[in-house]
Amino acid sequence: MKKFSAPTRAAKVTIVSAFLSIFIVAVTLTVCDSVFTTGIGNAREYQNENIDVTIANLDRWISRAVGNPPLARQVTAAILNRLDNDNLSPGDRIQFQKAGIRMSVEASNMGAVILHNTLSFIADATDDIGENGELMRAILGRVQNEFRNNGGLAAAQDITRLVARDLGPMELFKSGETPRFPEGSFAHSASASDIAQAVLVLSLSKIERSALQDVNEWDDFDLSALNVGLSLCDEGRTVTTDGSAPAEALLLAAYLNLIAENERFEDNVLTSLIRGAFFSA
Numbered sequence: 001m002k003k004f005s006a007p008t009r010a011a012k013v014t015i016v017s018a019f020l021s022i023f024i025v026a027v028t029l030t031v032c033d034s035v036f037t038t039g040i041g042n043a044r045e046y047q048n049e050n051i052d053v054t055i056a057n058l059d060r061w062i063s064r065a066v067g068n069p070p071l072a073r074q075v076t077a078a079i080l081n082r083l084d085n086d087n088l089s090p091g092d093r094i095q096f097q098k099a100g101i102r103m104s105v106e107a108s109n110m111g112a113v114i115l116h117n118t119l120s121f122i123a124d125a126t127d128d129i130g131e132n133g134e135l136m137r138a139i140l141g142r143v144q145n146e147f148r149n150n151g152g153l154a155a156a157q158d159i160t161r162l163v164a165r166d167l168g169p170m171e172l173f174k175s176g177e178t179p180r181f182p183e184g185s186f187a188h189s190a191s192a193s194d195i196a197q198a199v200l201v202l203s204l205s206k207i208e209r210s211a212l213q214d215v216n217e218w219d220d221f222d223l224s225a226l227n228v229g230l231s232l233c234d235e236g237r238t239v240t241t242d243g244s245a246p247a248e249a250l251l252l253a254a255y256l257n258l259i260a261e262n263e264r265f266e267d268n269v270l271t272s273l274i275r276g277a278f279f280s281a
Contacts, residue, residue, distance in 0.1 A: 046070055048077035055092050058099050065106055069150070073107035076100055076158050083162065094186040098194065100162040105197050108155035110147060114197055117142040118270060133221055136277035140204060140215045147204045156205035156248060159198055163187070164247045167254055175243035176233075179254040180261075187258055195255060196270035202252040221277045223253075236279055 051074055053061050065072035079100040083093065105111045118139055146152075164170065166185040173179065181187040187195065204215070210226045212218055223230040229245030230253050232238070237260060239253040258265075260279050265271035 046074040048074040048081065051075060051078040053078045053082060053096075055095055058095060062099055062102060065103055067112075069107050069109050072103045073151075073154075076103040076107055076162075079103060080158070080161055083165075090184065094189065097162055097166075097186040098190055101159055101190070101194055101198055104155045104158035104162065105194075105201060107158070108147070108151040108201070110143065110150065110152055110155060110201055111197055113143045113146045113150070114139075114200055114270075133277040136221070136273050137215060137218070139273070140200065140207075143200070144204060144207075144215050147201070148208065152201060153205055153208060156201050159201060160248045160251050164251055167250055170247050170250060173241050173243060173245065173250060176240055177243075178233075178238050178240050178257060179245075179250045180257050181254050187255070192265050192268035192271045195259065195265070196268065196274060199252065199255045199259070199274055200270075202248060202255065206249060206252060223278075232279070239278075 051061065053075060061075050061078075065075045079096050082088070082096050083100070088096070102111070163186070166181055166187070167173075167179055168182075206226045206228055207213065207215055207218060210228070212225065218225060223232055223239060226249075228249035229242045230239055230249050231242065233240045239256045239260075241250060241253060245253065256274070256278055259271050259275050265275065
């Protein structure tokens, strides 16, 4: 497994500051959301059929749902309904997909859990913190219980419904093929943070559904050990399918190949860790 250099102390300060900024924004938006919640009743009364989500108001719905998983869950459902419209323009479809990914992760509270655990782990780590695989296992281990208890499997299913269409008909993937997002897919313009969180949610879902179940039993991030039809090929540079991978696994493969093949993910702490953990070269 290739070793990547651990963050320097100066880099840690920068990373911690960036994550703190994210949390400050999240808290601010949550305060604003309390007025919205009071106005329409308590969380269990949210219904996606009453949520008219459009491109014009998409950002406002996202802001209202931050820190409010029940509302985020219904906003995700409303976005999925909009994506069923085949007449959406490609640009609008991309915007709804990006928002849907963020909302599905927010609905399970995994976004805050991942950011908090990554922040605290990096802040506490020494300069000699080992291989990326060890770091990623530690981060996943810290969030696995929350994933189990907060609807992580549902979030993975929603992410798949939001995005899998971009990969084309799943039954057409044959043995030895490499799942990739086509040019024009939302994934090519999505933020590194959103990509990383989707990978972690999908990875935990595959672990939970495998015979392993515990991330600590997953040696060297060997995809074949999950028995989902994926393996690392091309001298450790790409993830391919044996032709039997379900949609969720194909989507995970496409995300991992995107991170492996695109230089813009090198500078993000989470996508850099993912690349170092999953790929041997």
